[in-house]
Amino acid sequence: MKKFFLYGSLVIIAAIFVMMIIAPKSETVQRSITIEEPVDVVYPYFASLQNMEDYAVWQALDPNTIHEYRGAGNSVGSVHAWKSEHEQVGVGEQEIIAMIPNKEIISELRFKEPFESTSTAFLKFEENGNQTKVIWGYEASYGALESLFMMFLDMDKLLGPDFEKGLAKAKEIIEE
Template sequence: MSLSAIILLILVVFVAILVYAWTRPDTFSVQRSLTIAAPAEKLFAFINDFNRWPDWSPYEHRDPNMKRTIGGASNGKGATYAWEGNKNVGKGRMEILDTQPPSLITIKLDFEQPFEAHNVAELTLQPVAGGTNVTWAMRGPASFMTKLIGSFMNMDKMVGKDFEAGLAKLKDAVKS
């Protein structure tokens, strides 16, 4: 195979990847659920208070030196939580946009590093037989770079795995 044929092949593959990324959806969503043997009110108290996030968030222990700043009240509408840490946690800010005790917490997520992104997370609590079904969902716009990265890495699997770990930690935290 000649050098020009190899270059042409590489160019065709590169263009194909760009076209594939361009055709991906302009938004993304990730969602996981777990039924926890606890009342919604108890679970709501853990989720709605940023001071309690170290007890259950899967992101809290990825950097033991992570700087955390809770602004104003630690819970309820308007509470903020900013973090800055190593490459595993990056830098960003969360703000509780809305709460509907004991069934819904809506959080605005602003990631600054390692990449900029602006998403919304919702934690929904639904009483069921034997406890509460907790659903952790995140949605947001998919920039071209997000689509390009998503062509090689499955966002649902990556973030979904974190949500599953967080829900399992929440289950353990409410037991203690």
């Protein structure tokens, strides 16, 4: 019986170790939409962190969310911090870390509650005449233990629909 327990334990540990090795260490989720406006109209809207309150799905989950803005709100170094009791909103902040005018906005997302993590969000813009394709996405890197846990979560199914709804809302606002 002791041998069975020992061998069984070794098999389980080996299986976990192998899963940690093969589990993806990074993940990207993104969605896109075409907005019937030129990029010089679309880009400034998304560059303003304050506008996220109008189109991001998570903002609508808790109308009592406390928002704080530091910096200009539309330039590198600008920060949008939030605090909510809602478990899907939690506590965190987003800082713009890079901008290429009319091309890309990159932000660092720092979640504090209900769990701590850091990831990257991006908005990319592709102009086509008087239309602009907007790509909104999320990139995360995982350590060995995190990657094991993330094997069982489909972030594309979790975040993708929220990006789609947010982009549709932004399109509606910008095209009005």
